[in-house]
């Protein structure tokens with residue numbers, strides 16, 4: 001009898017406790033401020049300096065650019081910018097080294113897919129990944 005009362009006590013205590021589980025994915029999980037998620041890329045800001053690709057420890061950034069077509073303007077414009085998320089370790093080095101904040105971290109992390117091919121993200125995809133930018137909108 002004592003065992004039953006004790007058991008009921010534990011049940012009642014647990015029922016009134018605050019829930020620790022999240023209704024994910026129906027409700028997004030709030031991430032810490034410094035969370036390193038999938039990058040957002042802004043082609044307008046990129047000066048094709050190649051520093052992000054050079055610093056990347058896993059060589060997962062591939063980019064190409066060309067001279068600005070307007071002879072009155074200096075510098076280069078970006079043509080392609082791809083990140084291979086099969087091997088990106090979200091270390092943040094590419095965003096730290098970028099002189100123009102063309103590449104920045106977001107707090108988005110959902111990359112689950114059935115195909116490895118889907119883990120190659122191009123410039124358009126990275127540009128559209130523009131929610132939850134770390135540190136607020138750029």
Ligand code: SF4
Nearest residue numbers: 056088089091092094
């Ligand atoms: S976060 Fe790190 S591993 Fe990923 S692309 Fe940037 S530098 Fe490379």
Ligand code: SF4
Nearest residue numbers: 046047049050052098
């Ligand atoms: S470091 Fe920034 S500006 Fe330079 S190529 Fe990479 S994204 Fe573009």
